[in-house]
Amino acid sequence: MKGLRKVLTPFAPDQSGAVSVLYGLGGLIVIIDAGGCTGNICGFDEPRWQDVRSAVFSAGLRDMDAILGRDKLLVSKIADACGRIDASFVALIGTPVPATIATDYKALKRMLEKEIDLPILTVATDGMKLYDEGESLAYKALASEFIAKEGTLDEITLGKTPLTYGGSFADVSLEDYKKIGASTKVIAASASGIEAAKTLGLSYVVYSSAAAEIAGSIPSGKVLVCHDEVFGKTLRDKGVNCDIATFFTLHDEIKESGDVKITEEDEFTDLTVNGGYDVIVADECLKPLAEGFKGQWIDAPFFALSGRR
Amino acid sequence: MLKIAVYGKGGIGKSTVTSNLAAAFARLGKSVIQIGCDPKADSTINLLGGKPLKPVIEILREGGEPSSAEEISAEGFGGILCIETGGPTPGLGCAGRGIIATFNLLDELELFEKRKPDVVLYDVLGDVVCGGFAAPIREGYAEQVLIVTSGEKMALYAANNICQAVRNFEDRGYAHVGGVILNHRNVPGETEKVYSFAKEHGIDVIAEIPRSDDINECEDMGHTAVESRPECEASQRFLELAKKLIGEDK
Numbered sequence: 001m002k003g004l005r006k007v008l009t010p011f012a013p014d015q016s017g018a019v020s021v022l023y024g025l026g027g028l029i030v031i032i033d034a035g036g037c038t039g040n041i042c043g044f045d046e047p048r049w050q051d052v053r054s055a056v057f058s059a060g061l062r063d064m065d066a067i068l069g070r071d072k073l074l075v076s077k078i079a080d081a082c083g084r085i086d087a088s089f090v091a092l093i094g095t096p097v098p099a100t101i102a103t104d105y106k107a108l109k110r111m112l113e114k115e116i117d118l119p120i121l122t123v124a125t126d127g128m129k130l131y132d133e134g135e136s137l138a139y140k141a142l143a144s145e146f147i148a149k150e151g152t153l154d155e156i157t158l159g160k161t162p163l164t165y166g167g168s169f170a171d172v173s174l175e176d177y178k179k180i181g182a183s184t185k186v187i188a189a190s191a192s193g194i195e196a197a198k199t200l201g202l203s204y205v206v207y208s209s210a211a212a213e214i215a216g217s218i219p220s221g222k223v224l225v226c227h228d229e230v231f232g233k234t235l236r237d238k239g240v241n242c243d244i245a246t247f248f249t250l251h252d253e254i255k256e257s258g259d260v261k262i263t264e265e266d267e268f269t270d271l272t273v274n275g276g277y278d279v280i281v282a283d284e285c286l287k288p289l290a291e292g293f294k295g296q297w298i299d300a301p302f303f304a305l306s307g308r309r
Numbered sequence: 310m311l312k313i314a315v316y317g318k319g320g321i322g323k324s325t326v327t328s329n330l331a332a333a334f335a336r337l338g339k340s341v342i343q344i345g346c347d348p349k350a351d352s353t354i355n356l357l358g359g360k361p362l363k364p365v366i367e368i369l370r371e372g373g374e375p376s377s378a379e380e381i382s383a384e385g386f387g388g389i390l391c392i393e394t395g396g397p398t399p400g401l402g403c404a405g406r407g408i409i410a411t412f413n414l415l416d417e418l419e420l421f422e423k424r425k426p427d428v429v430l431y432d433v434l435g436d437v438v439c440g441g442f443a444a445p446i447r448e449g450y451a452e453q454v455l456i457v458t459s460g461e462k463m464a465l466y467a468a469n470n471i472c473q474a475v476r477n478f479e480d481r482g483y484a485h486v487g488g489v490i491l492n493h494r495n496v497p498g499e500t501e502k503v504y505s506f507a508k509e510h511g512i513d514v515i516a517e518i519p520r521s522d523d524i525n526e527c528e529d530m531g532h533t534a535v536e537s538r539p540e541c542e543a544s545q546r547f548l549e550l551a552k553k554l555i556g557e558d559k
Contacts, residue, residue, distance in 0.1 A: 103440070
């Protein structure tokens with residue numbers, strides 16, 4: 001049945017992706033929800049929550065807030081929080097609730113800008129898409145508020161968030177983003193990194209250091225990589241004879257013959273049984289879908305799929 | 310680009326006014342898009358020879374995933390691109406959400422960027438009853454609201470509510486009220502009542518449309534008066550209004 005998940009748990013949604021980009025930049029992050037999405041993001045999709053302090057709050061929407069469209073109440077709550085927290089910006093992150101009641105983010109931004117002397121970022125995620133699209137939207141919001149050609153910066157990596165790379169994420173600061181236009185080298189480490197570089201109009205190289213590290217240990221033969229597209233592309237660039245299957249964005253510039261974007265569990269199973277692959281490089285959470293596969297499995301953790309670092 | 314939302318009490322003639330105004334812009338050589346934002350989905354019918362247009366929500370309901378504006382629109386008189394948001398089965402779902410879903414789709418399809426129209430007209434259902442029905446006046450959409458009213462008490466009551474709603478949205482960067490269109494029903498003291506209302510709200514009556522058999526007869530044929538009888542008085546008023554709005558836009 002289309003869309004039915006029998007083995008895999010839901011992947012990290014777009015609002016988690018948005019927070020993943022903005023977490024650790026020193027902003028006040030307000031998730032426009034009743035509380036559940038914030039719990040999911042902090043409890044499951046953000047590994048830094050246990051280790052690094054960041055001001056992530058739920059708007060705490062209640063039934064009457066949705067019915068009455070009490071945007072002014074939300075603005076006053078955020079203004080109050082800004083008085084207590086030393087934040088460098090405010091970011092509003094959308095979830096299914098504001099998407100359903102048609103919250104107007106541009107209006108909220110205008111209202112907040114009158115109350116608070118801080119940059120206001122709005123990310124209109126809706127919980128219906130996957131994390132990489134939310135990351136891309138967050139980069140777009142950052143680009144619209146902060147990014148300039150000031151200063152100097154040797155190298156910056158975009159899209160290397162914990163959701164794609166677990167503990168091996170790139171620790172990019174807000175100051176780095178502000179200087180990105182002057183960067184000598186932009187590395188797109190994932191699908192959202194490619195989108196971010198495109199949004200910024202910067203030339204970039206696609207490269208995953210995590211993929212490069214394991215490339216030498218992959219046995220020869222026909223390989224299926226099920227991960228982010230840049231992870232697969234890097235393996236290919238390192239000489240691995242692989243096809244890429246990804247549940248996330250597959251850009252035309254990456255896609256080669258044999259590469260596929262998949263959405264269903266059965267599609268992955270079909271590849272493992274009928275694809276003629278000798279090796280699979282993927283998160284172990286996908287293994288139950290490949291019971292008929294007789295080749296070698298190389299584990300490549302993918303936090304957005306399994307929550308494994 | 311001239312971006313106008315037409316509001317007013319249900320049954321006051323918003324769709325008639327909007328379609329005739331669209332046709333007038335087209336006759337003046339402008340590229341026009343008309344978006345009907347009413348679940349009844351009958352805003353553009355008289356620009357399309359009386360043929361109803363399949364609404365966007367209906368296309369989405371059937372599982373369609375439109376990838377181009379052509380799939381959700383039809384070209385009517387004067388090349389006017391017609392779109393109807395439509396809505397849920399009456400009594401179910403959320404019509405306001407339907408408008409938002411349609412607008413999100415138009416953004417995704419980059420309709421305005423690709424088509425580059427001179428004029429966009431939004432024909433909106435009755436009062437501003439919820440966030441969805443205010444969507445046409447949000448930043449990036451209509452820049453001015455034209456209110457259609459007659460001298461009837463309830464029409465003026467609705468017009469007052471619309472003025473109030475727009476004023477409440479001032480801090481949100483929404484559209485402003487561009488004026489009142491008096492659609493005559495020939496009730497006693499009509500002109501005085503409507504001008505008095507406009508003065509009270511500090512806005513202008515920017516056009517008066519006479520009660521006209523020409524409009525009704527043309528609509529019976531599935532046309533606007535501006536299309537079929539451009540010489541009639543009502544059509545001339547629409548053409549004058551279109552010229553005025555173009556002039557203000559410059």
